[in-house]
Amino acid sequence: MSENFLNKKIREMERVNKKGDIFSFFFNRTKKYDEKVKAFLEILNYKEAIPYGLKDNILCIGAKTTCGSQLLKNYNSTYDATVVENLRKYGFEPLGKTNMDEFAMGSSTENSSFFPTRNPWNTERIPGGSSGGSAAAVASGLVPFALGSDTGGSIRLPAAMCGIVGYKPSYGLVSRYGLVAFGSSLDQIGPFTRCIEDTHSVIKMIASKDEKDSTSENFEIKDLATTDLKKIRIAIPREMVDYEGLDEGVKESFYLFVEELEKNGVKINYVNIPSLKYVIATYYLIAPGEASSNLSRFDGVRYGKRNDKSNYEDMVNLFRDSGFGIEVKRRILLGTFTLSSAYYDAYYRKALKVRRIIKKEIDKIFENNDFIINPTSPVIAPYLNQITDPLTYYLMDYYTISANLIGAPAISLPIKRVENMPVGLHIMSKRFMDNELLSFANRIQNLSPSFKNGFFELPDGGEKYV
Amino acid sequence: MKIELNDSLFKDLEALSMLNLEGKEREIIKEDIKNILKYMDLLDEINVDEEEEMFTPLSRDMLPREDEIKKSKNIDSIIKEFPEKKDDYLKIPAIYKNE
Numbered sequence: 399m400s401e402n403f404l405n406k407k408i409r410e411m412e413r414v415n416k417k418g419d420i421f422s423f424f425f426n427r428t429k430k431y432d433e434k435v436k437a438f439l440e441i442l443n444y445k446e447a448i449p450y451g452l453k454d455n456i457l458c459i460g461a462k463t464t465c466g467s468q469l470l471k472n473y474n475s476t477y478d479a480t481v482v483e484n485l486r487k488y489g490f491e492p493l494g495k496t497n498m499d500e501f502a503m504g505s506s507t508e509n510s511s512f513f514p515t516r517n518p519w520n521t522e523r524i525p526g527g528s529s530g531g532s533a534a535a536v537a538s539g540l541v542p543f544a545l546g547s548d549t550g551g552s553i554r555l556p557a558a559m560c561g562i563v564g565y566k567p568s569y570g571l572v573s574r575y576g577l578v579a580f581g582s583s584l585d586q587i588g589p590f591t592r593c594i595e596d597t598h599s600v601i602k603m604i605a606s607k608d609e610k611d612s613t614s615e616n617f618e619i620k621d622l623a624t625t626d627l628k629k630i631r632i633a634i635p636r637e638m639v640d641y642e643g644l645d646e647g648v649k650e651s652f653y654l655f656v657e658e659l660e661k662n663g664v665k666i667n668y669v670n671i672p673s674l675k676y677v678i679a680t681y682y683l684i685a686p687g688e689a690s691s692n693l694s695r696f697d698g699v700r701y702g703k704r705n706d707k708s709n710y711e712d713m714v715n716l717f718r719d720s721g722f723g724i725e726v727k728r729r730i731l732l733g734t735f736t737l738s739s740a741y742y743d744a745y746y747r748k749a750l751k752v753r754r755i756i757k758k759e760i761d762k763i764f765e766n767n768d769f770i771i772n773p774t775s776p777v778i779a780p781y782l783n784q785i786t787d788p789l790t791y792y793l794m795d796y797y798t799i800s801a802n803l804i805g806a807p808a809i810s811l812p813i814k815r816v817e818n819m820p821v822g823l824h825i826m827s828k829r830f831m832d833n834e835l836l837s838f839a840n841r842i843q844n845l846s847p848s849f850k851n852g853f854f855e856l857p858d859g860g861e862k863y864v
Numbered sequence: 865m866k867i868e869l870n871d872s873l874f875k876d877l878e879a880l881s882m883l884n885l886e887g888k889e890r891e892i893i894k895e896d897i898k899n900i901l902k903y904m905d906l907l908d909e910i911n912v913d914e915e916e917e918m919f920t921p922l923s924r925d926m927l928p929r930e931d932e933i934k935k936s937k938n939i940d941s942i943i944k945e946f947p948e949k950k951d952d953y954l955k956i957p958a959i960y961k962n963e
Contacts, residue, residue, distance in 0.1 A: 476941040569921040583920040704947035715884040750917035805921020
């Protein structure tokens with residue numbers, strides 16, 4: 399087993415904790431505390447392994463993979479995802495499958511067809527989504543880290559709302575084999591952790607070129623380097639800080655952190671990226687299109703509960719009608735609409751072209767800047783059932799979506815709290831500048847008032863595991 | 865672009881999506897999609913005539929694998945998931961209609 403930062407810490411814990419092996423320690427914690435946040439859909443019990451949380455759209459033999467959907471509630475994983483195999487080589491096994499918005503469609507985890515997950519900082523509030531279970535599990539100290547998937551912000555948004563680190567690697571860095579596909583040109587698996595060293599340890603273990611995912615690339619995750627902040631140039635898009643939906647408290651927290659960066663020698667450049675205005679419209683034309691195609695495989699033929707319809711078409715329709723939740727149906731229909739021949743040019747093709755414009759404009763910014771920063775979410779975590787209109791939720795992805803559209807890596811770090819709820823800083827770099835991004839994030843994490851004794855803080859009253 | 869998302873178009877979309885919605889759910893989703901498409905009109909103001917589509921962040925072609933026959937390790941577990949089977953064969957309702 400390689401002795402990376404995470405392994406070392408876990409071994410230290412094992413020495414301190416004499417009561418049993420490390421898996422049992424977290425297993426018992428989860429049994430005791432998960433009722434409060436409802437992070438897990440299924441809890442597993444391995445021996446002699448180091449535990450982590452696994453989003454329930456990533457396959458793992460021995461566990462179900464439901465994608466938070468009634469449609470797959472009895473589906474047993476028939477193979478292991480490459481990330482699961484990679485982690486196993488280092489002695490890690492999942493402690494459980496974490497809750498999520500159904501088929502990763504949502505920003506709140508309220509769209510899970512089983513139950514909503516709650517935010518550990520305030521259980522009346524959402525944890526963000528769609529990987530809300532993974533975020534809540536880490537932020538409650540139930541697992542040392544967890545994996546999620548990110549199609550438009552589904553790792554970074556819940557990480558910000560739960561006060562932990564969430565990282566979406568460059569598209570192609572991590573194999574998507576065994577991840578149930580949502581938007582194939584946008585999806586990427588990544589970790590939730592409590593410090594950047596852990597993020598680095600996890601990505602080093604899961605990143606791999608995989609013949610089973612032809613979009614994966616050979617890329618070396620290097621050791622974290624020392625970043626000289628005086629040499630760092632950061633862009634802040636005016637479109638993002640002037641966004642009308644940005645909460646005043648979040649804005650103030652963001653600017654306080656920017657001041658801190660400047661005090662430490664970082665050069666800040668305010669820039670214009672006019673096409674950012676179109677990111678949500680672009681994303682919500684492309685992602686549902688890809689989803690409608692990917693989700694056509696759920697027809698009740700090879701798995702799922704068979705209904706009593708004797709005609710094939712009726713059987714498939716009833717299976718999908720009764721299995722999918724309303725948000726999934728909405729996106730399938732929207733995607734089918736934008737892909738249909740009469741509207742393809744006006745909507746889908748146009749969105750693909752705007753995607754190119756967005757990439758060109760962002761690439762231009764990276765010619766003179768190392769990173770682009772903004773708040774991760776325009777608001778702190780809303781209350782459960784506070785938002786019912788889908789478009790309002792879609793607009794919450796404004797700050798995270800561009801990284802998926804262009805395949806860039808991006809990370810969210812907790813910077814401050816507003817109304818005792820965490821606020822995240824979003825840092826994006828050029829595609830495959832992941833090493834530089836992680837080193838920079840590692841250098842600045844201790845500038846955050848939430849970073850104490852080597853970790854971002856857990857909520858008050860949460861039992862700390864180190 | 866002005867689109868009239870009428871009942872007939874929506875029914876077609878349901879058929880293409882392999883869905884057959886209940887009345888109330890149909891009305892809710894139809895209204896939501898109308899609102900979402902109204903928001904998408906934002907893209908009308910941007911000229912994309914000179915641009916190429918961006919289908920993927922990849923800057924290279926995806927090379928196909930060699931065709932090789934490999935025995936899957938997961939055959940038994942896949943068969944176990946079949947909703948209906950006869951021996952190791954998957955059973956499905958007839959795909960033809962008696963007309």
